[in-house]
Amino acid sequence: MFFIDTLEVQGLGNRSYLAGGSTAAVAVDPPRDIDRVMAAAARRGVRIAFVAETHLHNDYVTGGLELARVSGARYLVPTGASVSFEHTPVDDGDTVALDEGLALRAVATPGHTPHHTSYVLEQDGQAMAAFTGGSLLIGTVGRPDLVEPRLTEQLARAQHASAHRLADQLDDEVQVLPTHGFGSFCSSSQAEGDTTTIGAERRVNEALVKDADTFIADMLAGLDDVPAYYTHMGPVNAAGPAPVDLTPPRQADAEQISERLAAGEWVVDLRNRVAFAEGHVAGSFNFEGEGKLATYLAWLIPWGKPVTLLAETPEQIADAQRELTRVGIDRPAAAATGEPDDWVRDDSQLVSFPRARFADLADVRESGKDLVVLDVRRDSERASGYLDGSVHIPIHELPDRIGEVPSGQVWVHCAGGMRAAIAASLLDAVGREVIAVDDGFDAASDAGLTLTRPQSIG
Structure with a gap:
């Protein structure tokens, strides 16, 4: 028997997976905060034998390198991905034994990136699930315009072919388990639903129901804005991300918050928008911790600018810190918790707007x-x-x-x-x-x- 655990990364609209048998498992497209993956493996009582990347990610910093280092797993990376660290290159058709009767087979599915690779989980030679990364998503496919503008149309055509390759190879009941497509800007469009199969996608997926020319024209016409921070994700992932430090940031008092604002740093209030509007530190910005914090803060903030976080509780700071590391904002400059009155000097007042x-x-x-x-x-x-x-x-x-x-x-x-x-x-x-x-x-x-x-x- 086999298992597949899904790890939601809701703020970024992504999913990661841990799949395996009774003793060993593979982690597919793991998030930067690898403790979640390791905890999932511990609950299952399995060792992580492999870490598999479907592609060089453009929307988040991977935890793959650090997870492989900590767990001793083999790090599977598509051959065409140009990276600067030790790994096991994966070509189309390569298969690794995962557990007794359980194997992982690589299927080249270029389109989201030129080197994109999907992985098919097979039990006793029969395909059970496909980890499709940014290739075949729920009702759609990953966008082809994140690598190089001059390659966009070529990659869109490759996406169409890759979707058909998966559909031609796999039976209707095979689960389709994408990384993107749950609110991620890596998806070419937003589709309904949380689960799908090859059979369901044959009936509804735009790449499978449209001819190539129509599909490409519609996709290129519908491409949306690309978050600015995506520019930085690929190079970080290619170089090999550093381990994350999730220890609490230094605490800032009212005087220090004022000084940071005066220096032009960003002070970000994580409270809900109702509370912020009713009273906040003048000059601070409101990015709700319960919203798409990582996406919009990383998109808007000048890259590398120090950020101080304000929240009601230390737990809210920790949650935000964890989410921000996934997009390369590794260490807040400082943080403060409590009530907004605690964050302003005695000679200052909170401000508000309707x-x-x-x-x-x-x-x-x-x-x-x-x-x-x-x-x-x-x-x-x-x-x-x-x-x-x-x-x-x-x-x-x-x-x-x-x-x-x-x-x-x-x-x-x-x-x-x-x-x-x-x-x-x-x-x-x-x-x-x-x-x-x-x-x-x-x-x-x-x-x-x-x-x-x-x-x-x-």
């Missing part, structure tokens, strides 16, 4: 008051409809374009409220009068606000 709904915005517009509506959604989201007269600056561009926001009171919105809170904190930090619209975008039309829908034109 929150509102789209119905409130409709009322204010009806009154004729002069205001600015700022839409911080991505281009792909705005293309499905936007508020008439709104200004559009995607959240990831706002730090560099904040001077383009017209003068006046700013009502900032996104699709649900989280990114609007981030944007509101950025605007508040530079002294703008801001109101954060904490509402689902569907409520805008319900409130009577006029929307423009570009896709209906023509």
Whole structure:
């Protein structure tokens, strides 16, 4: 018999896997914080005999090298991946014995990267599951534009061929276990569902139901923005990531927080957006610890800039620290916990800004008051409809374009409220009068606000 344990990395929209038999296991695409993988192996009572990477990751820092070092496992890396550390190169068709009757077979599936490799778990020669990394996902495939712009169309064509190769080789009941596709920006589109099989994908996956030319044209037309920090992930993974240090950061008092702000460092408040709006340290930014912290903080912060974390409890700091190491923000410069009053000097006060709904915005517009509506959604989201007269600056561009926001009171919105809170904190930090619209975008039309829908034109 065999087992497969799934390790969710929800903030990044990824999954890692531990699979094996009664004595040995393989860890596939492990996260940077390897203690989670080792704990899973300990619960199963197995040793980690292999660590397998499907590709050189562009969206997170891998824990593969450190896990292999600590566990003594063989580190399987696709031959075409150019890396600077000792490993076992893997070619198409290579097979390793995992446990009694259990084996792992490599299948070349280029497309997400030129060297991308999937791994098929076989029991007594029969395929049971396929670890497909960024190749065949749930309903879609991994995006092909993260390596080199000049290779994008070529890799898109390779993705189509690779998806068909897996479908041709494997039976309907074989589980498909991707790394990306659960909210990751490595996915070419977002699909519904948490589990799938080869048979299910044959019926619905866009790479398997469309001809190559249609699939490629649709994929290239639908590619979304690439988080800025992706630029740094590949080189870190190729060089060999350093072990992580998850010991608590140094504590900062109110005076030190003030000094760090004055020095231009980032002070990030991890509390929920309601609490932040009600009272926060002037100049601090709000990235909710329960949101997509790693994705958006790593996307917006200038790379390498020191960051100080503020939270209610040490546990919240530890959770954020763990998540940030996965995207290469290894050590917070400092941290503080407690109540926001503890974070300001005696001669200073907390600041705040209002929150509102789209119905409130409709009322204010009806009154004729002069205001600015700022839409911080991505281009792909705005293309499905936007508020008439709104200004559009995607959240990831706002730090560099904040001077383009017209003068006046700013009502900032996104699709649900989280990114609007981030944007509101950025605007508040530079002294703008801001109101954060904490509402689902569907409520805008319900409130009577006029929307423009570009896709209906023509």
